[in-house]
Amino acid sequence: xxxxxxxxxxxxxxxxxxxxxxxxxxxxxxxxxxxxxxxxxxxxxxxxxxxxxxxxxxxxxxxxxxxxxxxxxxxxxxxxxxxxxxxxxxxxxxxxxxxxxxxxxxxxxxxxxxxxxxxxxxxxxxxxxxxxxxxxxxxxxxxxxxxxxxxxxxxxxxxxxxxxxxxxxxxxxxxxxxxxxxxxxxxxxxxxxxxxxxxxxxxxxxxxxxxxxxxxxxxxxxxxxxxxxxxxxxxxxxxxxxxxxxxxxxxxxxxxxxxxxxxxxxxxxxxxxxxxxxxxxxxxxxxxxxxxxxxxxxxxxxxxxxxxxxxxxxxxxxxxxxxxxxxxxxxxxxxxxxxxxxxxxxxxxxxxxxxxxxxxxxxxxxxxxxxxxxxxxxxxxxxxxxxxxxxxxxxxxxxxxxxxxxxxxxxxxxxxxxxxxxxxxxxxxxxxxxxxxxxxxxxxxxx
Amino acid sequence: xxxxxxxxxxxxxxxxxxxxxxxxxxxxxxxxxxxxxxxxxxxxxxxxxxxxxxxxxxxxxxxxxxxxxxxxxxxxxxxxxxxxxxxxxxxxxxxxxxxxxxxxxxxxxxxxxxxxxxxxxxxxxxxxxxxxxxxxxxxxxxxxxxxxxxxxxxxxxxxxxxxxxxxxxxxxxxxxxxxxxxxxxxxxxxxxxxxxxxxxxxxxxxxxxxxxxxxxxxxxxxxxxxxxxxxxxxxxxxxxxxxxxxxxxxxxxxxxxxxxxxxxxxxxxxxxxxxxxxxxxxxxxxxxxxxxxxxxxxxxxxxxxxxxxxxxxxxxxxxxxxxxxxxxxxxxxxxxxxxxxxxxxxxxxxxxxxxxxxxxxxxxxxxxxxxxxxxxxxxxxxxxxxxxxxxxxxxxxxxxxxxxxxxxxxxxxxxxxxxxxxxxxxxxxxxxxxxxxxxxxxxxxxx
Numbered sequence: 001x002x003x004x005x006x007x008x009x010x011x012x013x014x015x016x017x018x019x020x021x022x023x024x025x026x027x028x029x030x031x032x033x034x035x036x037x038x039x040x041x042x043x044x045x046x047x048x049x050x051x052x053x054x055x056x057x058x059x060x061x062x063x064x065x066x067x068x069x070x071x072x073x074x075x076x077x078x079x080x081x082x083x084x085x086x087x088x089x090x091x092x093x094x095x096x097x098x099x100x101x102x103x104x105x106x107x108x109x110x111x112x113x114x115x116x117x118x119x120x121x122x123x124x125x126x127x128x129x130x131x132x133x134x135x136x137x138x139x140x141x142x143x144x145x146x147x148x149x150x151x152x153x154x155x156x157x158x159x160x161x162x163x164x165x166x167x168x169x170x171x172x173x174x175x176x177x178x179x180x181x182x183x184x185x186x187x188x189x190x191x192x193x194x195x196x197x198x199x200x201x202x203x204x205x206x207x208x209x210x211x212x213x214x215x216x217x218x219x220x221x222x223x224x225x226x227x228x229x230x231x232x233x234x235x236x237x238x239x240x241x242x243x244x245x246x247x248x249x250x251x252x253x254x255x256x257x258x259x260x261x262x263x264x265x266x267x268x269x270x271x272x273x274x275x276x277x278x279x280x281x282x283x284x285x286x287x288x289x290x291x292x293x294x295x296x297x298x299x300x301x302x303x304x305x306x307x308x309x310x311x312x313x314x315x316x317x318x319x320x321x322x323x324x325x326x327x328x329x330x331x332x333x334x335x336x337x338x339x340x341x342x343x344x345x346x347x348x349x350x351x352x353x354x355x356x357x358x359x360x361x362x363x364x365x366x367x368x369x370x371x372x373x374x375x376x377x378x379x380x381x382x383x384x385x386x387x388x389x390x391x392x393x394x395x396x397x398x399x400x401x402x403x404x405x406x407x408x409x410x411x412x413x414x415x416x417x418x419x420x421x422x423x424x425x426x427x428x429x430x431x432x433x434x435x436x437x438x439x440x441x442x443x444x445x446x447x
Numbered sequence: 448x449x450x451x452x453x454x455x456x457x458x459x460x461x462x463x464x465x466x467x468x469x470x471x472x473x474x475x476x477x478x479x480x481x482x483x484x485x486x487x488x489x490x491x492x493x494x495x496x497x498x499x500x501x502x503x504x505x506x507x508x509x510x511x512x513x514x515x516x517x518x519x520x521x522x523x524x525x526x527x528x529x530x531x532x533x534x535x536x537x538x539x540x541x542x543x544x545x546x547x548x549x550x551x552x553x554x555x556x557x558x559x560x561x562x563x564x565x566x567x568x569x570x571x572x573x574x575x576x577x578x579x580x581x582x583x584x585x586x587x588x589x590x591x592x593x594x595x596x597x598x599x600x601x602x603x604x605x606x607x608x609x610x611x612x613x614x615x616x617x618x619x620x621x622x623x624x625x626x627x628x629x630x631x632x633x634x635x636x637x638x639x640x641x642x643x644x645x646x647x648x649x650x651x652x653x654x655x656x657x658x659x660x661x662x663x664x665x666x667x668x669x670x671x672x673x674x675x676x677x678x679x680x681x682x683x684x685x686x687x688x689x690x691x692x693x694x695x696x697x698x699x700x701x702x703x704x705x706x707x708x709x710x711x712x713x714x715x716x717x718x719x720x721x722x723x724x725x726x727x728x729x730x731x732x733x734x735x736x737x738x739x740x741x742x743x744x745x746x747x748x749x750x751x752x753x754x755x756x757x758x759x760x761x762x763x764x765x766x767x768x769x770x771x772x773x774x775x776x777x778x779x780x781x782x783x784x785x786x787x788x789x790x791x792x793x794x795x796x797x798x799x800x801x802x803x804x805x806x807x808x809x810x811x812x813x814x815x816x817x818x819x820x821x822x823x824x825x826x827x828x829x830x831x832x833x834x835x836x837x838x839x840x841x842x843x844x845x846x847x848x849x850x851x852x853x854x855x856x857x858x859x860x861x862x863x864x865x866x867x868x869x870x871x872x873x874x875x876x877x878x879x880x881x882x883x884x885x886x887x888x889x890x891x892x893x894x
Binding site: 094096101112119121123127183241245247272300361364367370379387388391403405407408415421428435437 | 543579691814
């Protein structure tokens with residue numbers, strides 16, 4: 001037996017009809033981060049130092065953790081000229097691909113923007129009520145550095161912010177050797193990022209949250225990072241806006257006999273290659289398709305550069321699940337609330353209405369998660385680990401705030417009376433007075 | 448000098464033109480919660496016990512902390528009949544006021560719902576892209592119990608959830624003597640809450656976040672609470688959806704010479720009477736108006752049942768600020784990003800365009816914060832303590848999730864090529880394979 005075959009044999013195989021299915025699925029889904037009090041204290045100290053000492057502390061940490069050579073935080077900024085130079089020297093095909101992706105991401109988010117304008121109405125009494133929608137002023141984008149570099153993540157976070165109308169976009173990204181990945185810088189140029197600093201870790205989150213002499217304080221920070229970054233985001237929660245703290249990524253594929261097993265194998269691998277904790281699940285009413293897909297996985301695994309990561313992910317957190325019909329498959333998906341849901345079936349529309357929580361829904365055989373990761377248009381920043389139950393994809397709305405607008409008029413005796421009455425019942429006399437002075441209660445006159 | 452006059456004399460008076468204005472304003476705004484590691488550990492232990500032991504632990508804590516007499520968690524549920532009975536026996540005027548408020552809150556949020564429907568479009572290549580908007584399945588509403596009882600908060604949280612289409616609304620509220628406030632129960636009946644449990648504190652948050660044998664796990668928890676509740680929400684962050692963790696409440700009033708000083712005094716008091724940390728700020732281009740308002744405050748204070756709280760709030764965190772013109776007043780508001788912004792000026796429209804972050808904007812002399820707290824329509828749950836920079840009022844959108852919808856077709860060679868190219872540059876070969884199998888690259892054929 002080849003290594004590949006044994007890795008795929010280790011992938012959990014479940015039958016949705018078996019009595020222990022629920023508990024086995026739950027065990028597979030369970031994901032708990034180990035809280036680490038040493039990490040918490042280290043991050044708290046870094047945040048306090050950057051908050052209190054500003055640039056001095058930020059520079060110290062950048063030298064210590066990232067080997068920065070600069071003698072000031074200003075020296076850690078990448079100039080606009082350098083961003084343009086990175087774009088100019090980028091491989092032509094890659095530049096064209098990033099620009100195609102950027103155009104599509106922009107188009108999608110412009111539709112999103114247009115769907116949620118400010119609005120107001122007048123009620124029967126002539127009072128105006130409404131909602132103002134405005135961009136936040138300044139956003140911070142965290143882009144992980146180090147071995148892996150993801151220009152796609154720059155596009156997927158910066159473009160929704162830009163479309164929302166955010167005034168200033170600050171990108172931070174650490175670079176162990178001082179020079180960020182050129183494709184990441186080129187993507188920042190394409191997306192229209194305003195300023196880029198080569199800083200990272202908890203110190204970068206603290207700098208964005210509180211501001212330093214050189215780094216402007218932002219209103220919201222988005223983007224994934226390592227455990228220091230995640231812990232720092234947790235600790236500044238409430239001080240600054242945040243996107244979700246990302247957990248491991250997952251895909252759930254619902255497939256029927258019309259699906260191509262080799263394509264499904266690649267799709268499952270594309271999830272699994274992210275990291276060992278990524279989760280790839282295939283649910284089908286066809287045992288034959290599941291068998292063929294597992295065989296294709298065994299065949300393809302050796303050709304994958306990241307075969308070790310894929311094998312570890314598939315063996316520990318992957319599963320194929322056979323069920324009686326596609327309705328049962330949808331019920332399983334609804335329970336998982338997957339980040340990515342592929343409907344690799346002949347008739348996706350027959351399932352759509354019954355599908356509940358999912359970050360992104362990919363319909364049909366020509367719509368693998370990978371096109372959503374790079375080029376289709378919607379952001380690839382999606383709620384992971386079941387948080388699609390209550391969270392949404394990163395979008396223009398994450399870079400906007402809403403304000404309620406109220407214009408109650410002198411004629412609103414009814415609103416005034418109701419305010420006075422409820423305020424008195426809650427024993428908030430000043431609230432009652434505030435209304436009663438404007439609308440003396442004609443009924444009892446005891447305002 | 449009377450006690451009232453001295454309390455108002457203690458209210459900070461600032462001049463926006465003075466050199467130390469920025470630092471004095473900042474000192475007044477600064478608000479930091481003291482983190483309390485004993486509290487953290489106590490709450491962590493409660494959460495762990497409820498998560499692991501379910502009803503048994505929840506009942507123990509409810510007996511211990513709230514003096515519950517029931518011998519099961521089921522015994523802590525208030526029946527639908529009891530809710531209706533509370534409504535039937537409510538004071539007629541109060542019932543009419545709550546029903547008027549409920550109707551207006553429903554109207555406003557139905558407009559909000561209608562403003563953000565699901566949408567999709569087809570691009571030039573025939574690919575469909577869109578966004579599905581759906582209600583979350585189950586929401587939990589935390590309603591503080593104890594001395595103060597706020598039926599208005601039930602309406603302001605439950606109705607947006609109901610309008611969003613949330614399937615099941617679970618309300619929890621502690622009651623030291625076992626019986627929740629009848630007006631709160633009546634408001635639950637009016638708002639259409641599905642189930643009510645007399646539980647509270649960190650144990651109630653844990654029960655909603657993880658579920659117990661009797662309490663269903665919810666997808667999102669909203670509503671304010673004491674420090675145990677706030678800490679518990681912080682600790683379950685990421686496991687369950689949350690609204691913001693509320694800080695002290697504030698109002699900023701921009702007023703000109705056309706404003707009524709007595710009305711403003713009542714408005715400032717209506718903020719200050721919430722608690723000692725509440726913040727009431729008056730900004731005006733008229734020193735005369737400020738003087739008249741301070742005099743009205745001194746005159747009115749003694750008549751307020753909560754005069755002690757008002758005096759403490761006004762003296763420690765309140766301020767009047769004189770500035771050269773209304774543009775300067777708007778700039779101050781934008782810096783504060785107040786929860787409530789009143790425009791008590793002759794021409795609010797002249798200011799609106801320049802106003803930045805604010806939770807709710809109250810336009811004109813007949814639109815005090817109090818009408819928004821109770822009856823105008825928009826929710827009174829608003830971002831506090833400057834978080835309007837990045838947060839929004841509680842709304843229908845808080846009880847909805849969005850899913851991206853993608854339906855890329857076989858003809859999407861361009862998307863396929865871009866996906867393959869970018870994935871290769873990021874060294875994610877399985878992603879590239881997933882696209883290249885579907886759209887073999889006609890250019891280089893090396894998929």
